[in-house]
Amino acid sequence: MKQVFETVKIATRRPGLYPFTHEARNFLTKSALGEGLLTCFIRHTSASLLIQENADPDVLSDLERFMRRLVSRDEGLYRHTAEGPDDMPSHIRAALTQSSLSIPFHAARLALGTWQGLYVFEHRDAPHMREVLLHAIGD
Amino acid sequence: MKQVFETVKIATRRPGLYPFTHEARNFLTKSALGEGLLTCFIRHTSASLLIQENADPDVLSDLERFMRRLVSRDEGLYRHTAEGPDDMPSHIRAALTQSSLSIPFHAARLALGTWQGLYVFEHRDAPHMREVLLHAIGD
């Protein structure tokens, strides 16, 4: 049984989903592990992680638009406004999605379904460099 | 330290919650592991996983009705409509719930609370066969 760690940096430009499935697969290949558990962990509270459809990009933009409608930017609703009108909605959007993803792997392949991709979900307006920690444990 | 994998198939008929606590407990028993971590992972993006109350079935139907109200089926809101009016809402409902569940086990028992059950949350209208991968690591 062995463990491997790697930090992946994902540059975001605006709110929306940024894929990192490729980086996770590369990490597993380099680890030389055959079976085990991959954990992806984002070190931020105004961006989050999500597994979503990897085929039609409209799914990703529809999801972004839904979240923007669900979590209003009306500053009258919030006390935490010092960091801009997109900051408190970002914390809420992160709370409604995930900080970590757990994905088993087997025969050196992530157990993702055909249509599943891994994404960083950026919630802030300004570009950010987001850190995702990858951790694998297994044989 | 040892690992065990199993794929469980859950047949769904319509939107709502389908229990698989029993299957997870059987898997642990067969694994002969005493303590460790169980990961449940669903290989789809229009169904998800959830821990919910296992006592009153009204909780499950109230949750289904809440999600249907929260995530509108109004197709005017979405671009991804080719797979039917229930498809994009399904992806959103999956994003707001979980793709994986992590549950420690001890003395060969899942650490679930008395009222906690494991569920597949189906979001599509048509019946589906859903694959949940179970992974246990431990001693």
Next chain:
Amino acid sequence: MKQVFETVKIATRRPGLYPFTHEARNFLTKSALGEGLLTCFIRHTSASLLIQENADPDVLSDLERFMRRLVSRDEGLYRHTAEGPDDMPSHIRAALTQSSLSIPFHAARLALGTWQGLYVFEHRDAPHMREVLLHAIGD
């Protein structure tokens, strides 16, 4: 490779977020593990877990107010009302947040970002004693 378990009890007074980062760090220190994976698991369905900003307390109260607005207490919407008007909304709020958190650790430190804290999210009105099971696996 080694495993450690501990149950932490968090006393809540009303709906809102209650930190347990300190308890998780103490647990890791006592475990004497250097690198691995920490899983936090809450044994309830009307309280949940969340990683949120640890700096401005307004973020926590804004998040609580948002959830109260998102998940109406209007009893006309629910069938599960026998346990009070706050019970079914609590189950829904738990479904929209997390039952478990997975956080890698390295060099005997949790990989939390600077602004990330661990919280129990209480959804019921009355005070409760909430059980969070901590599990670490690693070297």
